[in-house]
Amino acid sequence: VTRPKSAAPAGYDTNRRRILRISADLFARNGYHGTGVSDLGKAAGLGKGALYHYIGSKESVLYEISMGQVSQMNAYAAEQHDQLADPIELLHALARGLMRNIADHRAEWTVFFREYHALTGDWRDRVVAAREQYEGYWRAAIDKGVRSGALQTQPSLVVKGLLGMFNYSYLWLDPVGGLPPEDVADLFMDAMLHGLVPRPGDPQ
Amino acid sequence: VTRPKSAAPAGYDTNRRRILRISADLFARNGYHGTGVSDLGKAAGLGKGALYHYIGSKESVLYEISMGQVSQMNAYAAEQHDQLADPIELLHALARGLMRNIADHRAEWTVFFREYHALTGDWRDRVVAAREQYEGYWRAAIDKGVRSGALQTQPSLVVKGLLGMFNYSYLWLDPVGGLPPEDVADLFMDAMLHGLVPRPGDPQ
Numbered sequence: 001v002t003r004p005k006s007a008a009p010a011g012y013d014t015n016r017r018r019i020l021r022i023s024a025d026l027f028a029r030n031g032y033h034g035t036g037v038s039d040l041g042k043a044a045g046l047g048k049g050a051l052y053h054y055i056g057s058k059e060s061v062l063y064e065i066s067m068g069q070v071s072q073m074n075a076y077a078a079e080q081h082d083q084l085a086d087p088i089e090l091l092h093a094l095a096r097g098l099m100r101n102i103a104d105h106r107a108e109w110t111v112f113f114r115e116y117h118a119l120t121g122d123w124r125d126r127v128v129a130a131r132e133q134y135e136g137y138w139r140a141a142i143d144k145g146v147r148s149g150a151l152q153t154q155p156s157l158v159v160k161g162l163l164g165m166f167n168y169s170y171l172w173l174d175p176v177g178g179l180p181p182e183d184v185a186d187l188f189m190d191a192m193l194h195g196l197v198p199r200p201g202d203p204q
Numbered sequence: 205v206t207r208p209k210s211a212a213p214a215g216y217d218t219n220r221r222r223i224l225r226i227s228a229d230l231f232a233r234n235g236y237h238g239t240g241v242s243d244l245g246k247a248a249g250l251g252k253g254a255l256y257h258y259i260g261s262k263e264s265v266l267y268e269i270s271m272g273q274v275s276q277m278n279a280y281a282a283e284q285h286d287q288l289a290d291p292i293e294l295l296h297a298l299a300r301g302l303m304r305n306i307a308d309h310r311a312e313w314t315v316f317f318r319e320y321h322a323l324t325g326d327w328r329d330r331v332v333a334a335r336e337q338y339e340g341y342w343r344a345a346i347d348k349g350v351r352s353g354a355l356q357t358q359p360s361l362v363v364k365g366l367l368g369m370f371n372y373s374y375l376w377l378d379p380v381g382g383l384p385p386e387d388v389a390d391l392f393m394d395a396m397l398h399g400l401v402p403r404p405g406d407p408q
Contacts, residue, residue: 033238164372165365195399
């Protein structure tokens with residue numbers, strides 16, 4: 001699917017990224033099954049031959065859109081784990097990074113959540129594995145918090161609820177008119193960390 | 205779309221429900237755009253004419269699948285608001301009802317979350333309005349809690365995070381091998397109400 005970098009002519013990667021972006025918009029608007037390769041070519045202004053120079057197949061485009069965002073989030077999460085020793089800061093950083101990425105790549109996340117199940121075989125397995133890896137970074141952050149005493153011991157399912165709070169935002173997040181995504185992330189994380197029930201000393 | 209009850213022969217409603225259930229399974233597996241009316245007929249064992257006796261169009265099937273679950277949840281939420289004066293009990297009841305419904309109607313919720321955007325015009329508007337009504341029941345439950353002093357004043361976005369925790373479960377909830385959906389709901393609601401950070405007196 002990906003060509004070795006050394007063999008890529010100048011502009012090859014730029015064109016691929018442009019095609020993936022256009023494809024994400026089309027898949028998000030008309031569905032994966034509702035979009036043909038000829039639609040992708042038309043939107044990108046490329047004939048079939050030129051298009052296949054950049055992409056392997058429609059399914060490979062879906063794979064790269066889905067995997068692209070998850071890989072970015074995994075790289076970001078690994079980096080935050082390396083840099084932040086405080087588990088509460090780490091959880092806030094993971095939340096902010098995810099909300100910012102969803103806000104900046106709404107079409108890609110929409111395609112991921114709605115369509116990744118259309119991937120087959122190895123491609124699907126790889127995306128599922130990458131998602132589990134990502135969940136693992138959140139789980140590890142909570143575990144760090146429990147070990148340090150900053151968090152109470154948690155049932156392991158809690159991480160699914162926590163991720164749901166953030167992931168579900170692809171449906172409603174408004175990066176233009178609403179709060180900055182980082183503020184939404186902090187608001188959700190604070191609600192989850194401190195709870196909705198007042199604590200002694202909370203302002204009412 | 206719906207025929208007046210008085211005109212419906214015996215078995216008409218049963219057949220419609222069966223067709224909607226089969227359609228939900230097919231849409232969940234192959235996508236709305238990837239499923240044709242002829243696929244629905246084949247799976248239901250009905251010719252085109254017989255099928256159209258029960259459904260108006262493929263889009264009307266998508267509408268009824270989506271609206272069916274949301275309407276059930278609205279009716280349930282209205283009932284809980286009437287019956288439960290305690291806002292914490294009310295929130296737990298809303299959460300349990302939603303998780304139970306998602307567990308029992310996995311295919312329908314999958315279709316709803318992945319495909320409702322394929323609805324057009326009035327149909328789409330009605331589903332969106334029903335969803336907003338449902339969110340309103342959760343918002344009202346939180347407001348009751350804030351007024352009674354059981355909950356801290358909350359930014360209004362918190363309800364989106366709370367719903368996300370539960371809604372996202374259509375992707376992972378395991379009604380067979382996992383915890384009963386009501387227990388998952390209680391676990392999430394307790395985490396959200398009390399927070400992950402220990403309170404004075406919490407066991408470690």
